[in-house]
Amino acid sequence: MDKLIAEIKTLLIDSLNLEDIQPADIDTDAPLFVDGLGLDSIDALELGVALQRRYGLSLAGDSAETRQHFTSIAALAAFVTTHRTK
Amino acid sequence: MAEMHALNQLFATEEDHGVVTVLRDDVARATSWLQRQPAGPAALFLADARLFATWLLACWQDGRCVILPGDATPATTHHLQQRRALLLGDFAAAARRDCPQDGPVAALRICPDSQPAVEVFTSGTTGAPVSIVKALHQLDAEVQVLDKVFGTSLSRDLAFHSTVSHQHLYGLLFCILWPLARGQRELASLITYPEELLSRQSNFALISSPAFLKRLPRELPWPAPSHCRHVFSSGGPLPASATLTARDCLGAVVTEIYGSSETGGIARRSDPAADWTVQPGVDVRLETSGCLAVRSPFLPDANWFVTADRARLTDSGFALAGRDDRIVKIEEKRISLTALETSLQSHDWIGEARIVPLEGSRTVLAAVVVLSHSGQAALADIGKFALGQALRAALSGEFERIALPRRWRFVSQLPVNSMGKTTDSALAGLFAEKPRLPNVVQQQATATGIVLQLDLVPELACFAGHFPDLPVLPGVAQLEWAVHFGSALLGTPSEFQGMDAIKFQQIIRPGSQIELALDYLPTKQQLQFRYQSASGQHSSGRIRLGKKTA
Numbered sequence: 217m218d219k220l221i222a223e224i225k226t227l228l229i230d231s232l233n234l235e236d237i238q239p240a241d242i243d244t245d246a247p248l249f250v251d252g253l254g255l256d257s258i259d260a261l262e263l264g265v266a267l268q269r270r271y272g273l274s275l276a277g278d279s280a281e282t283r284q285h286f287t288s289i290a291a292l293a294a295f296v297t298t299h300r301t302k
Numbered sequence: 303m304a305e306m307h308a309l310n311q312l313f314a315t316e317e318d319h320g321v322v323t324v325l326r327d328d329v330a331r332a333t334s335w336l337q338r339q340p341a342g343p344a345a346l347f348l349a350d351a352r353l354f355a356t357w358l359l360a361c362w363q364d365g366r367c368v369i370l371p372g373d374a375t376p377a378t379t380h381h382l383q384q385r386r387a388l389l390l391g392d393f394a395a396a397a398r399r400d401c402p403q404d405g406p407v408a409a410l411r412i413c414p415d416s417q418p419a420v421e422v423f424t425s426g427t428t429g430a431p432v433s434i435v436k437a438l439h440q441l442d443a444e445v446q447v448l449d450k451v452f453g454t455s456l457s458r459d460l461a462f463h464s465t466v467s468h469q470h471l472y473g474l475l476f477c478i479l480w481p482l483a484r485g486q487r488e489l490a491s492l493i494t495y496p497e498e499l500l501s502r503q504s505n506f507a508l509i510s511s512p513a514f515l516k517r518l519p520r521e522l523p524w525p526a527p528s529h530c531r532h533v534f535s536s537g538g539p540l541p542a543s544a545t546l547t548a549r550d551c552l553g554a555v556v557t558e559i560y561g562s563s564e565t566g567g568i569a570r571r572s573d574p575a576a577d578w579t580v581q582p583g584v585d586v587r588l589e590t591s592g593c594l595a596v597r598s599p600f601l602p603d604a605n606w607f608v609t610a611d612r613a614r615l616t617d618s619g620f621a622l623a624g625r626d627d628r629i630v631k632i633e634e635k636r637i638s639l640t641a642l643e644t645s646l647q648s649h650d651w652i653g654e655a656r657i658v659p660l661e662g663s664r665t666v667l668a669a670v671v672v673l674s675h676s677g678q679a680a681l682a683d684i685g686k687f688a689l690g691q692a693l694r695a696a697l698s699g700e701f702e703r704i705a706l707p708r709r710w711r712f713v714s715q716l717p718v719n720s721m722g723k724t725t726d727s728a729l730a731g732l733f734a735e736k737p738r739l740p741n742v743v744q745q746q747a748t749a750t751g752i753v754l755q756l757d758l759v760p761e762l763a764c765f766a767g768h769f770p771d772l773p774v775l776p777g778v779a780q781l782e783w784a785v786h787f788g789s790a791l792l793g794t795p796s797e798f799q800g801m802d803a804i805k806f807q808q809i810i811r812p813g814s815q816i817e818l819a820l821d822y823l824p825t826k827q828q829l830q831f832r833y834q835s836a837s838g839q840h841s842s843g844r845i846r847l848g849k850k851t852a
Contacts, residue, residue, distance in 0.1 A: 235709055236686040254694055256703040258513060258633050258664070264495055265519050275495040282495065 221293045224267075228289070231266035232259050244289045252288070260286060267292070272301035306449050306483050309442040310417075312359065313410035319485035320458065325356050326410070328401045332360035333408035336388075339397070343421070345369040345382040347469060348391030348399070351489040354468060355478050356401050357390050358420075363410055367418040367435065370469050377699055415439040422471045424563050424636055434563050435602075436471075443599035444475050444566050445483045447581050451570065452557070453484060456507055456532060462490035463499065464509040471563045472536045476509045496522060499552070505529050508552065511537040513633040516544040518551050528553030536561065537634030539622075542574035560622070565607055566600030569619055577616045588615055592623075630659045632667060637705040642667070645700055649693065651677030656716060657707060658729040669693075669707035670729050672715060681712060709733055738763050739786065743815070751821035751830075752791050756783075760812035775810035780841055784831035787820060788847070794822050794829055795847040804843035816840065 225239035228248075232255070246252035249260065263286070267273050273296065275282050285295035307314070312322050313329070336344070344361045346368050348354040361368045366388075371378045374393045382389060389396045419438040462481060466473040468490075477490035490509055493499065496518050499508070506529055515535055530552040536559040540548075548556045560578050561567040568586070569578035580586055584598040587606070594613035595606045612623040628639045639657045646655035646669065654672040659665055671693075673681060681689050690710040697706050717728040740762060744755040764779040781801065788794040810816060814835060821830040827847050833840040 233708075234687075236690065241687060250703070254691055254698075254703070254706075256706075258704060261495070261514070261517050262664075265517055268497070268519060269521070275497045 217293060217297070220296060221289055224289055224292055224296065227266055227270060228263060231262055242289060244293075246289075247287060248289070248292075249286070267296065270302075271296050271299075273299050305485075306446060306453070307485065308415070309419075309445065309479060309483055310362075310413040310415045310438050312482060313363075314412050320481075320487050321352070321355075321489055322482055322485060325352065325359065327407070328356045329359045329363065330407035330410055331402045331405055332356055333363040333410070334406040335398070335402050336360055336364040336366065337408060339388055340386075343367045343369050343385065343387045344390055345371060345385075345387040345393070346390045347371055347374045347393060349492065351468065351478060351491065353399075353401060354391070355482060355489055358478070359482075361390075362413050362417065362419060362438065363408065365413075365417060367421055369421045369433075370423075370474065372423055372467075372469050372702070375699075413438060415442060420474065422469075422474070422563050432564075434471075437602065440566070440600050440602065441475070441479055442483075443583070445480045447567070447583060448475065448480050449484055450582060452532070457505075458484060458486055459505075460486075460531060461488060461502075461504060461506040462486070462509055463493050463502070463506050464490040465493055465514040466509060466511050466537070467492075471566065472511075472559070472561075473509070475567075476534060499530070500525065502529050505531050507532040507534070508554075509534050511535055511634050512540045512544060513537070515540060515548045515556070518544075518547055520547060520551060522551070524551045524553070526553065530554040532557065534559060536567070538631045540574065545574040562609065564601075565596050565609065566598065568596050568598070576618075577621050578619045580619050586613075586615070586620060588613060594620060594622075630665075630667075632659070632665055633704050635702055635704050637667070637701070639667075642697070642701065642705065642707070645697055646671070646693065649696055650674065651680055651689075651693070653677070654716060656724060656729055658726050658733075660709065660730060660733055666708040667705065668709040668711070668730070668733050670711045670713060670716060670732055673712055677712075686710065686712065732761075739783065740816075742787075745791065748819075748821070750823075751819065752787075754787060754791075754818045754820070756816045756818055758810065758812060758814045758816060762812070765812050773812050775812075775814075777804075777806050777841070780806075780810075780831075780833060781843075781845065783818065784820060784829060784845060785847070787818065788822060788829045788831075788845075792820060792822050792829075795827060797848045798845065799827075799848045800846040802844045802846070804841070806841045808838065808840045810835075810840050 221244055222239055225242045229237060229239065249255050264275050285291055307319060313326060344366045346357050358368055369387055371382065379393055379395055391399055415438045417438050418435050419441055421433050421435045424432045462477060464473060464477045468474045468477045481489050500522060508530055510533060512535060531554055533548055533552055533554050533556040535556060540558050545556050555572050557570055557572045559567045560569045567581055568584055569580045571578050584596060587595050589595050589608055592612045593608055594611050595608045597606050601607050610625055610629060613620045614623055629636050630639060642657050643655050646652055651674055652671055653674045656670045658668050660668050694706045711732045716724045717732060718724050740756040740758045742754050743757050746753045764776055765773040768776050785796060785798055789796040816833055816835050819832045829845045829847055832842040
């Protein structure tokens, strides 16, 4: 799980071109949007595409449920673990 | 197919008119409830399309203008409360969200079409967002034109899916008002991710924007044949490549609508290489400033409205040629760079701030900042990333998140060009890949070679990490530069074959002015180099060169 969490942090930094930040600087349990890392709706879309490419996830279905998976790195890692197809 | 109804006469007859008929009783109860509330405007913020339409129509029945804020943040709510607006929908302090399920009903009427209907705001926050009031007849003129141009090819049973909010004019027209006027079975439903389109079993039209269409992943299992019948895009220019991708993935025509909250829809095109075709009833002309002016029934009166878009008139319409102000569009949001800079400069940590847009696969705003004394203390304390985040957070009360700078450079002074001006390109240069070569300040030919005055700007890539605490120019970079300038200025062979008598005598620091003397001995294919400055010789040696074998 720790390996996957580190991998998702790196994916997030790379896909959103974040500067001056290392994977270790990202708090696994902090919110990704607004209060925590401060990502925006376009970041959500781009991160969604990156996750879909890397892990073969599908973000179809209920938007509210999808939002739950994006609340933190920890939530994303749990989602990837159960839904990945590659 | 049902006929188009005018927006002020949706309830004039009781015949079946799709979703309008479904909403009739709710609207009658909501109107009655509104009649018992204090007079004044209503403010509506509601994600649910049916409930949104119910309140909108009820407010019109009650003669209230509906303010449509772009968000329901505490700052926005406070502003609306100061205006004594009746808050409806998803506000924390809403007077009401859901429609009354029982109680008295109001008789529904034909509304005067001069009645102020909605107040929208220019998308994105500028320092002072402009509010635009639209009368019912302006909105009606828009939906009638939409149906005239696009209606015949879209059946009334078609579902509308949308990736844009109905809190802004484009979404309001396409997602709510047009479906109501044409008596569709349903209003548009909101989708967030491209995958949600894959499982659609019935035909649909997609109301979207470049922010979404630019990010459609080709590799998704797009169904063929597609259920998508038409794609609309508005809010900003759609890159040609995105039009083609969307056309391939969705298997439908992609029509771009050009316009703004002030002007409504002005023109359309379904081919990114083509000029814009003006919508029926709209006149355009060019001002002497080169800016496009427009006159149409979507405007409050018959006067010409001058846009900030430069254009060129063509046989079939017009072509756009860039903006005339410091307003940029980031993901369809209009952002005033001046407003952002002003806000940043009011922060304690900031002495001076400039914002520059950086083009790329995603256009982002970048900030170049000269920190104040307390800002430098904060930088030392929390580091660059956290400092940028804290400044973003400070701006987020006033600007939409998408408008916030994503890249930061903290500098001791703003970069200036040779004329002493801080230009956008000088600012953008701070975000470019680091330079690999020093600036050549002066060059002078000699009998056997050339002498160069070099300015070793601290941004040079070779100073990074060599060494973190005491950056010095690495020997290998000195050799590389000698070979590069020999080849570029003296035409020497560029293949390094070996070196002799290399001496590194003094280190070279960032920011130094250094003289590089190059002499070439063609008979030996030997390039002699010598780096020196006021403090004496730094290094010297001979490099053996050869032709590159192809």
